[in-house]
Amino acid sequence: MAEWLKDVEPLTLKGRIAVPYSWWVGDTGSRFLMSLRDDRKILGTKCPSCGTVFVPPRKNCGRCFVDIEEWVEVAAEGVIEAHTIVHYAYPVQPVKPPFAYALIKLDGTDVGFLHLIKKDLDKIKNGLRVKAKFKEERTGSILDIDSFELI
Amino acid sequence: MGRRVAIVGVGQTYHKSHRPDVTSREMIREAVTAALADAELTIRDIDAIVIGNMDHFESINYVDTYSVEGSGGVMKPIMKVSTGGTTGATVAIAAYYHVASGLFDRVLAIGFEKNSESDTTGAIITCSDAIWDRFSYSGAIPSLATEATAYMEKYGATQEDAAIIGERDRNNALNNPFAHLRRPLTVADIMASPMLAYPIKLGDICPRSDGACACVLAADGVAQKIARKPAWFKAAAVRHTYTWFGDSTDYNKGLVSMQRASKDAYQQAGITKPAEEIDVAELYLPYTWAGLKWIEDIGFCGPGEGVRFVRDGNTHMGGKIPVNPSGGVISTNCIGATAMLRVAEAAIQVMGRGGKRQVPDVKNALATGFGGCFWSDVVILSTERP
Numbered sequence: 001m002a003e004w005l006k007d008v009e010p011l012t013l014k015g016r017i018a019v020p021y022s023w024w025v026g027d028t029g030s031r032f033l034m035s036l037r038d039d040r041k042i043l044g045t046k047c048p049s050c051g052t053v054f055v056p057p058r059k060n061c062g063r064c065f066v067d068i069e070e071w072v073e074v075a076a077e078g079v080i081e082a083h084t085i086v087h088y089a090y091p092v093q094p095v096k097p098p099f100a101y102a103l104i105k106l107d108g109t110d111v112g113f114l115h116l117i118k119k120d121l122d123k124i125k126n127g128l129r130v131k132a133k134f135k136e137e138r139t140g141s142i143l144d145i146d147s148f149e150l151i
Numbered sequence: 152m153g154r155r156v157a158i159v160g161v162g163q164t165y166h167k168s169h170r171p172d173v174t175s176r177e178m179i180r181e182a183v184t185a186a187l188a189d190a191e192l193t194i195r196d197i198d199a200i201v202i203g204n205m206d207h208f209e210s211i212n213y214v215d216t217y218s219v220e221g222s223g224g225v226m227k228p229i230m231k232v233s234t235g236g237t238t239g240a241t242v243a244i245a246a247y248y249h250v251a252s253g254l255f256d257r258v259l260a261i262g263f264e265k266n267s268e269s270d271t272t273g274a275i276i277t278c279s280d281a282i283w284d285r286f287s288y289s290g291a292i293p294s295l296a297t298e299a300t301a302y303m304e305k306y307g308a309t310q311e312d313a314a315i316i317g318e319r320d321r322n323n324a325l326n327n328p329f330a331h332l333r334r335p336l337t338v339a340d341i342m343a344s345p346m347l348a349y350p351i352k353l354g355d356i357c358p359r360s361d362g363a364c365a366c367v368l369a370a371d372g373v374a375q376k377i378a379r380k381p382a383w384f385k386a387a388a389v390r391h392t393y394t395w396f397g398d399s400t401d402y403n404k405g406l407v408s409m410q411r412a413s414k415d416a417y418q419q420a421g422i423t424k425p426a427e428e429i430d431v432a433e434l435y436l437p438y439t440w441a442g443l444k445w446i447e448d449i450g451f452c453g454p455g456e457g458v459r460f461v462r463d464g465n466t467h468m469g470g471k472i473p474v475n476p477s478g479g480v481i482s483t484n485c486i487g488a489t490a491m492l493r494v495a496e497a498a499i500q501v502m503g504r505g506g507k508r509q510v511p512d513v514k515n516a517l518a519t520g521f522g523g524c525f526w527s528d529v530v531i532l533s534t535e536r537p
């Protein structure tokens with residue numbers, strides 16, 4: 001034991017900061033979320049310069065640094081590119097473990113779409129095909145897609 | 152072309168899971184005092200200060216102001232630089248820019264963290280895009296685990312292969328009196344530890360530490376008068392990809408930001424064969440798998456050759472290019488100081504002050520920083536004035 005602990009009690013001051021935020025999604029992101037909520041459709045945008053199809057959609061291409069105007073509807077299914085199965089519980093997680101985070105390349109897109117897989121965790125492998133399962137009650141959030149399921 | 156710059160003194164605190172005996176400010180002072188003593192300077196010799204830590208960790212956002220009693224920054228030019236996991240390396244690079252610019256001769260760089268004072272994961276997730284990515288990949292482990300599964304599937308690497316990195320670094324930490332975890336950890340221990348997010352187990356990841364690190368940088372002409380063997384900056388590179396987890400990394404291609412940063416650094420340093428010309432490396436490896444995969448991205452070996460390169464002993468002490476003689480991030484992780492410790496430990500190796508962890512005859516040492524959504528810093532230090 002450290003010498004000073006014999007005479008001094010190591011006190012702490014407890015604190016907590018809870019700061020509410022409202023993040024504006026913007027016109028491009030809002031259009032994407034409205035489409036999830038109202039039509040159960042996943043939209044992307046396509047860079048006029050390099051042709052990359054982004055989902056969620058981007059207002060500009062970071063690589064080419066040009067504006068993007070073109071919208072494309074992409075498939076609600078695709079291929080697992082990479083994944084992990086989470087075993088530890090933590091308050092910020094969207095669902096209780098075990099569950100999987102997966103990067104899914106939706107058909108017709110060029111980037112990984114980050115989402116959840118909740119079922120068949122013992123069967124998940126990179127390269128397998130999955131399909132989006134939409135929630136019945138949708139609010140205009142990325143979690144209007146409940147999760148992806150193996151096809 | 153900027154002025155030539157060298158590190159002429161380094162200081163660090165001892166590291167523990169928590170330091171109830173000191174505040175952040177008091178802990179910073181320990182590192183600064185040690186760095187000044189190492190350079191045989193006083194705070195009056197310092198022209199400017201750059202300091203950094205992780206945003207939100209101690210809930211003190213203006214640490215440039217908060218820290219002045221400990222940093223010695225009262226009525227001096229002092230700036231905060233914060234770039235997530237890379238912070239410590241970025242602070243050192245910003246201090247290098249200060250001196251190279253010709254505006255300041257002697258600059259103090261400081262990184263610190265009191266991980267014990269907050270919820271690390273709660274703070275870390277603020278690096279993720281609030282609208283699109285924050286609902287998932289909560290904290291650092293799942294995104295790293297995803298990278299690891301992609302690497303496993305592509306090259307057939309096993310959990311035992313990764314565990315060798317943990318065993319190596321934790322064994323090295325026994326030689327470092329400042330390291331946080333100074334107990335050996337074997338491959339079997341790591342394999343037996345609980346699974347967090349497949350394939351990452353408790354034994355595969357870095358701890359949370361309290362600690363601080365400081366470096367004194369000086370200009371050409373001044374540096375030679377301060378240090379017998381200054382550690383000269385030969386290169387410093389910073390690269391960021393994207394914040395979108397789906398875009399930022401092609402998990403099957405590798406850590407693109409590290410590939411580009413090291414390529415740039417090798418060009419600056421005139422290095423064409425990294426594995427032959429770099430004598431020692433202090434790499435920011437937050438989890439064991441990085442020790443297999445990222446050495447490919449840095450160019451120590453080719454794609455898919457990481458396991459063989461490590462299993463052949465090349466990265467162990469006495470090998471071709473020892474990695475993390477200090478014990479690395481797996482042994483000590485005071486996040487805002489972690490990447491600066493890589494630079495400081497590389498400087499220690501170049502200056503020949505490593506004691507039991509010293510690698511013999513070091514000319515060139517490479518240090519890296521790694522941050523949040525897969526961005527990278529690379530620094531090369533040398534005995535040779537560039």
Ligand SMILES: [Zn+2]
Pocket residue numbers: 047048049050051052061062063064065
């Ligand atoms: Zn483009």
